[in-house]
Amino acid sequence: MNRMAAAALLIAAALLMGLARPASAQDDKPMDRQAAVGVVRDVTETERTEALRRRFVADVSHELRTPVAAIRAAAEALAPEEESLPEDLKRLVEIVLRQSADMEDLVSDLMDLSQLESGAVTLQMGRVALETLVEDVVQSLAPAARNRAVTVAVSVPKGLVAHGDRRRLAQVLRNLVDNAIKFSPQGGRVDVLAEPANGERALVHVVDRGIGIPRSEQANVFQRFYRVDASRAKTVPGTGLGLAIVKHLLILHGGEIEVDSELGRGSRFTVDLPAAPAFALKEEAS
Ligand SMILES: Nc1ncnc2c1ncn2[C@@H]1O[C@H](COP(=O)(O)OP(=O)(O)O)[C@@H](O)[C@H]1O
Numbered sequence: 001m002n003r004m005a006a007a008a009l010l011i012a013a014a015l016l017m018g019l020a021r022p023a024s025a026q027d028d029k030p031m032d033r034q035a036a037v038g039v040v041r042d043v044t045e046t047e048r049t050e051a052l053r054r055r056f057v058a059d060v061s062h063e064l065r066t067p068v069a070a071i072r073a074a075a076e077a078l079a080p081e082e083e084s085l086p087e088d089l090k091r092l093v094e095i096v097l098r099q100s101a102d103m104e105d106l107v108s109d110l111m112d113l114s115q116l117e118s119g120a121v122t123l124q125m126g127r128v129a130l131e132t133l134v135e136d137v138v139q140s141l142a143p144a145a146r147n148r149a150v151t152v153a154v155s156v157p158k159g160l161v162a163h164g165d166r167r168r169l170a171q172v173l174r175n176l177v178d179n180a181i182k183f184s185p186q187g188g189r190v191d192v193l194a195e196p197a198n199g200e201r202a203l204v205h206v207v208d209r210g211i212g213i214p215r216s217e218q219a220n221v222f223q224r225f226y227r228v229d230a231s232r233a234k235t236v237p238g239t240g241l242g243l244a245i246v247k248h249l250l251i252l253h254g255g256e257i258e259v260d261s262e263l264g265r266g267s268r269f270t271v272d273l274p275a276a277p278a279f280a281l282k283e284e285a286s
């Protein structure tokens with residue numbers, strides 16, 4: 001064995017002993033050593049269960065994708081015939097259409113989240129001009145906004161460029177603007193604002209004047225499946241996975257998200273992203 005390997009072994013052994021060493025001499029009893037070993041085993045057990053859970057969710061969502069798409073396609077094929085169908089059948093077709101669309105969203109969110117949790121997502125990093133990114137996202141949500149007569153106002157400085165994966169950042173903003181629209185009152189207004197911070201960061205705020213989130217629940221909304229107040233969740237479509245996906249994507253970007261909200265008055269979600277280097281900012285502006 002060469003000297004390096006011997007040193008590495010010694011360090012590893014010292015670390016292991018350090019882990020198992022009791023907190024004080026007084027605790028130095030055989031029972032405590034067992035307890036320490038027990039803790040180590042518990043952690044690996046938790047990790048194994050967690051890995052199993054992730055694998056299971058990934059497999060199930062993958063398996064569900066094809067049949068759910070087929071059910072939806074079949075219901076869509078029936079839709080043009082709807083007028084000629086008896087009333088009760090018409091209602092059934094509508095239910096199948098709506099529920100299969102919701103299920104497709106759920107399966108797709110589940111797949112996204114399980115891939116993010118297992119570390120299988122790699123970002124295609126590049127320069128992302130925020131002005132066009134926000135415009136594209138708002139454009140893609142125009143039908144949802146029109147449905148609720150919500151005005152979405154955009155104010156993004158020209159030349160503000162983030163460092164990130166364009167498709168993934170669009171997914172982040174889409175989730176936030178979609179939430180802002182659906183939790184706004186009919187005829188409400190949503191603002192998407194961006195600004196540079198410290199020359200190195202870009203902030204994007206999505207602001208609504210909708211139902212808001214109680215302070216005590218604000219930290220929870222980023223957990224998977226968490227939806228504030230089951231009764232209001234029933235009337236607003238969603239999976240409760242959007243903000244969990246957003247949070248994961250931002251961590252991958254070296255970014256952050258914060259929420260500031262008041263019940264009944266509205267919410268402000270702020271995304272903090274790395275900005276592209278300053279020379280890129282100038283280039284973009286000219
Ligand atoms: N702009 C918002 N205004 C009020 N509540 C919100 C807003 N955004 C998110 N929430 C709350 O956080 C929950 C989780 O959001 P999300 O993960 O996007 O799930 P979903 O949109 O599928 O319900 C929502 O169900 C809602 O209760």
Ligand SMILES: [Mg+2]
Nearest residue numbers: 179238242243
């Ligand atoms: Mg959502």
